Amino acid sequence: MSAAGGPRLGVVGAADHPPFPRAARAALADSQLRHNLGQATRAIRARRAEAVGELPDWEQLREAGRAIKDRVLRHLDHYLLELEAAVQRGGGHVHWARDADECNRIVCQLVAAHGTREVVKSKSMLSEETQLNEALAEHGIRAWETDLAQLIVQLADEAPSHILVPAIHKNRREIRELFAATLEEVPDDLSAEPAALAEVARQHLRRRFLEARVGISGANFAVAETGAVVVVESEGNARMCTTLPEVLITVMGIEKVIPTWQDLEVYLQLLPRSSTAERMNPYTSLWTGVSAGDGPAEFHLVLVDNGRTNALGDEVGRQALRCIRCSACLNVCPVYERVGGHAYGSTYPGPIGAILTPLLSGLDAAPSLPYASSLCGACYEVCPVKIDIPEVLVHLRQAEVERPARRSRPLGSPDGERAVMAALARVFASRRLYEAAQRTGRLARLVLARGGRIERLPGALGGWTAARDLPAPPAESFRDWWRRRARDAH
Amino acid sequence: MTDAREQILARIRRALRDVPAAERPEEVIVPRDYARSSPAPTERLLSLLCDRLREYGAECERTQPNSVAGAVADACRALGLRRLAIPPELPAAWRPEGVELLEDRDLGNDALAGVDAALTGCAVAIAQTGTLALDGRSVSGRRALTLLPDHHLCVVAAEQVVDGVPEAIARLRPAAVEHRSPVTLVSGPSATSDIELQRVAGVHGPRHLHVIIAAERPPGRGA
Numbered sequence: 001m002s003a004a005g006g007p008r009l010g011v012v013g014a015a016d017h018p019p020f021p022r023a024a025r026a027a028l029a030d031s032q033l034r035h036n037l038g039q040a041t042r043a044i045r046a047r048r049a050e051a052v053g054e055l056p057d058w059e060q061l062r063e064a065g066r067a068i069k070d071r072v073l074r075h076l077d078h079y080l081l082e083l084e085a086a087v088q089r090g091g092g093h094v095h096w097a098r099d100a101d102e103c104n105r106i107v108c109q110l111v112a113a114h115g116t117r118e119v120v121k122s123k124s125m126l127s128e129e130t131q132l133n134e135a136l137a138e139h140g141i142r143a144w145e146t147d148l149a150q151l152i153v154q155l156a157d158e159a160p161s162h163i164l165v166p167a168i169h170k171n172r173r174e175i176r177e178l179f180a181a182t183l184e185e186v187p188d189d190l191s192a193e194p195a196a197l198a199e200v201a202r203q204h205l206r207r208r209f210l211e212a213r214v215g216i217s218g219a220n221f222a223v224a225e226t227g228a229v230v231v232v233e234s235e236g237n238a239r240m241c242t243t244l245p246e247v248l249i250t251v252m253g254i255e256k257v258i259p260t261w262q263d264l265e266v267y268l269q270l271l272p273r274s275s276t277a278e279r280m281n282p283y284t285s286l287w288t289g290v291s292a293g294d295g296p297a298e299f300h301l302v303l304v305d306n307g308r309t310n311a312l313g314d315e316v317g318r319q320a321l322r323c324i325r326c327s328a329c330l331n332v333c334p335v336y337e338r339v340g341g342h343a344y345g346s347t348y349p350g351p352i353g354a355i356l357t358p359l360l361s362g363l364d365a366a367p368s369l370p371y372a373s374s375l376c377g378a379c380y381e382v383c384p385v386k387i388d389i390p391e392v393l394v395h396l397r398q399a400e401v402e403r404p405a406r407r408s409r410p411l412g413s414p415d416g417e418r419a420v421m422a423a424l425a426r427v428f429a430s431r432r433l434y435e436a437a438q439r440t441g442r443l444a445r446l447v448l449a450r451g452g453r454i455e456r457l458p459g460a461l462g463g464w465t466a467a468r469d470l471p472a473p474p475a476e477s478f479r480d481w482w483r484r485r486a487r488d489a490h
Numbered sequence: 491m492t493d494a495r496e497q498i499l500a501r502i503r504r505a506l507r508d509v510p511a512a513e514r515p516e517e518v519i520v521p522r523d524y525a526r527s528s529p530a531p532t533e534r535l536l537s538l539l540c541d542r543l544r545e546y547g548a549e550c551e552r553t554q555p556n557s558v559a560g561a562v563a564d565a566c567r568a569l570g571l572r573r574l575a576i577p578p579e580l581p582a583a584w585r586p587e588g589v590e591l592l593e594d595r596d597l598g599n600d601a602l603a604g605v606d607a608a609l610t611g612c613a614v615a616i617a618q619t620g621t622l623a624l625d626g627r628s629v630s631g632r633r634a635l636t637l638l639p640d641h642h643l644c645v646v647a648a649e650q651v652v653d654g655v656p657e658a659i660a661r662l663r664p665a666a667v668e669h670r671s672p673v674t675l676v677s678g679p680s681a682t683s684d685i686e687l688q689r690v691a692g693v694h695g696p697r698h699l700h701v702i703i704a705a706e707r708p709p710g711r712g713a
Contacts, residue, residue: 036686040687057524057525060523063521064520074506074509076502076506077502077506079515080498146694147684148684152684165687171685172686175685194682195691195692198690201694202694210600226666234684235680235681235684235695236693239633239674239695240695243634244599261666265660266524268655276687278689280621280677282676282677282678282679282681283680284675286673288672295634303498305498312502313506315508
């Protein structure tokens, strides 16, 4: 857990969560998990490519999406004040929270002030960061998660493993078993068909929607110019939460603000195609403050920092705050596909989580996450707001190596690599040393290579080959061949 | 709470020390060379809208502007719908015979959940994405009206159909910005992709969406 009052990201940095390499090894051994993830991510990858390929101006939209967010981030104070004024003009209340605890305190007080012990809640990744449900429970308030996948992980008492599809690690049979074991409304002969499972969720939540006095939601965007708050969803549960209760509380990270109403024309094209690979998601709700006779009579918007200003202050890492939480980078990532979301031990898994988590909560809380990547670059290719995730990963690796809290580690870790690289720089700078090294390399071929590959280097260098093979050096170097060729020609 | 506000703003300004103090937000260039509008012929837009809605699992049919009420009545008969909630502003020419109509003058949630369907118009429709935009005013009705009943019948006039998202966002501006009306974009019936990332219809919102496009017959075709 991070220091009191500091940013908190769900369970990041929790003492009982193993670092990524160990958690990943455990996840890799779970063949059911790998099967579920492989199945789901393969399907969504193909469909995303199709949905994106349909728009001839996709690259122009990405560039606009990047630029609008950059404008916001470089002038975040300006846009937040503009948003605050616009929401207030529309009859809404605006609250500011420095960290997770402050956010939870504000929400709990608002709920308690309305004398209710139950709230309906639509999906909010920010509320996962702050562990809002646990805070509400401590105040004796029951939060009903209403997004189907979020309901699934709540019933299973787990954390989300994917930004968009929090229960992606479970297949339909596992969900059927869970519903049968935990819900009262379940018929004995419940099938594992997704439609039947969705029907169970509908029955389970119907009365709660109709009777709830307070609703809690997240926000995908908020328009500074007009005060409109935007929630993008599929099921209609967010429409229920933002429309039916008397009081609506929306929690939102401060980076979610966009400048103008017109900017929605960019993000409402980028987001659905990138996330669920649809031309448009079933429902998008946009509201401005309160409207007489339509929806909640009271609206509260909580603007939350919780580490965002840390990320903002990192000139390379700042771009991570462009993220619109589409999760396209998770679905294309070869590492995520194999280890799943829980191994990252963070509210935000996958490539974006590997940079966002340490940027928000500090490297000390998540020192292994910048290494949870092969730097293949697929995440950057699909990112709808052009976050150069590999660039930020490398930047964070450098910062991690230089971190004061870091204890010295054996060769094969970044310290060892740095020593080796420094030695190599000297060798490459001198013809004499370089050719001597090549001769030594040929010796290694005789001693160490098996079938053209070196699987284990001796001694301290063994760290390098712990996770990779090395091609054996050739029998003759290019330089030697060139000299021999010149000699033979004469 | 003023403390938190001032402190967050101070943290932001400290984090942005690299941004020149004189830089104004508009100076950060936003290129908008993506497609903003396309002058597609109405006929093509209408058939595209229908195709896209059907791909989401919605029903879509077309009728003459003066036969909307008849088309609604036919749909109600086919779907077995007997009680419809409607916005008070719904035109008389759209109101079907032989069906009980409940004007939504602040109907309670339970009353709305108890009717068979909502019958409304919309503000704009987007052909490319198969989207209906409801703007909370006049024929679109209140948000709860189109949320609680299990069927949503929506009448779209031909001139309301635009090609892409940018044109729709522009058309919604007066309602959303000047009038601060809530806007709901609807693209097909309620659905979820939460189980194995497959879109299946029907969770909390209306599980059936029936769209009636009111348009004159294209010129040059038989009566």
